[in-house]
Amino acid sequence: MRQVIGILSMLLGMVCSMNAQELNVIKLVAPAKSGGEPLMKVFNDRKSDREFAPDKLNPQDLSDLLWAANGINRADGKRTAPSCRNFQEVEVYVLLPEGAYVYDAKEHTLNLVATGDHRGALAGGQDFVKAAPVGIVLVADLSRFGGQINEQVKLMASVDVGIVCQNINIACAGLGLATVPRASMDEVALKKILGLNDTHLLLMNNPVGYPKK
Numbered sequence: 001m002r003q004v005i006g007i008l009s010m011l012l013g014m015v016c017s018m019n020a021q022e023l024n025v026i027k028l029v030a031p032a033k034s035g036g037e038p039l040m041k042v043f044n045d046r047k048s049d050r051e052f053a054p055d056k057l058n059p060q061d062l063s064d065l066l067w068a069a070n071g072i073n074r075a076d077g078k079r080t081a082p083s084c085r086n087f088q089e090v091e092v093y094v095l096l097p098e099g100a101y102v103y104d105a106k107e108h109t110l111n112l113v114a115t116g117d118h119r120g121a122l123a124g125g126q127d128f129v130k131a132a133p134v135g136i137v138l139v140a141d142l143s144r145f146g147g148q149i150n151e152q153v154k155l156m157a158s159v160d161v162g163i164v165c166q167n168i169n170i171a172c173a174g175l176g177l178a179t180v181p182r183a184s185m186d187e188v189a190l191k192k193i194l195g196l197n198d199t200h201l202l203l204m205n206n207p208v209g210y211p212k213k
């Protein structure tokens with residue numbers, strides 16, 4: 001009897017730890033790397049939207065968006081966004097109602113950083129942001145430059161973040177999603193939530209959702 005109980009509790013433990021792992025890592029579906037709207041139409045459609053439908057992004061749109069933002073598009077590990085000397089210092093954080101995640105480009109997964117809904121910290125006084133089902137925060141990890149953190153490093157990191165941000169803006173236009181590039185946010189609160197330090201610059205963010213009908 002004792003043996004049976006032991007085996008049952010071992011099995012229960014395995015199921016629980018599998019569930020915990022599944023919650024901690026969201027495996028994104030493979031990105032659709034062809035098709036979409038014609039390029040020049042996408043540029044024509046690009047605009048800032050500040051109203052969102054309440055619907056969650058479907059898994060394909062979320063995957064395509066993150067891959068377009070800063071995914072890996074070549075066998076050598078380089079990205080959809082260029083970066084200064086290929087430092088690849090821009091991290092893409094994703095705020096969902098259930099938790100804050102960091103995008104792992106190599107695995108094409110979202111890895112849990114903090115549970116709970118932290119979209120309020122993204123709003124920074126603009127309440128419309130809380131209505132977007134997805135909040136993307138672009139963070140430059142200046143330690144990747146490998147030396148002294150000076151104005152030149154911050155400038156290059158800002159350019160790199162701007163490029164990822166524009167990838168998001170263009171991807172949203174092409175995928176029929178609504179977004180606005182933003183500099184406003186509660187940086188202090190977000191740094192704490194995301195476990196970041198002084199070498200991290202929170203530069204831009206994009207609330208994303210479907211357009212409000």
Ligand SMILES: Cc1cc2nc3c(=O)[nH]c(=O)nc-3n(C[C@H](O)[C@H](O)[C@H](O)COP(=O)(O)O)c2cc1C
Pocket residue numbers: 046047048049126180181182183184
């Ligand atoms: C660097 C930068 C920071 C911005 N910050 C904010 C912001 O904090 N809040 C906001 O509502 N819009 C913000 N915007 C969006 C601009 O207001 C918007 O791009 C501009 O009004 C032009 O409109 P369009 O994007 O529709 O062409 C920002 C845009 C940029 C490029």
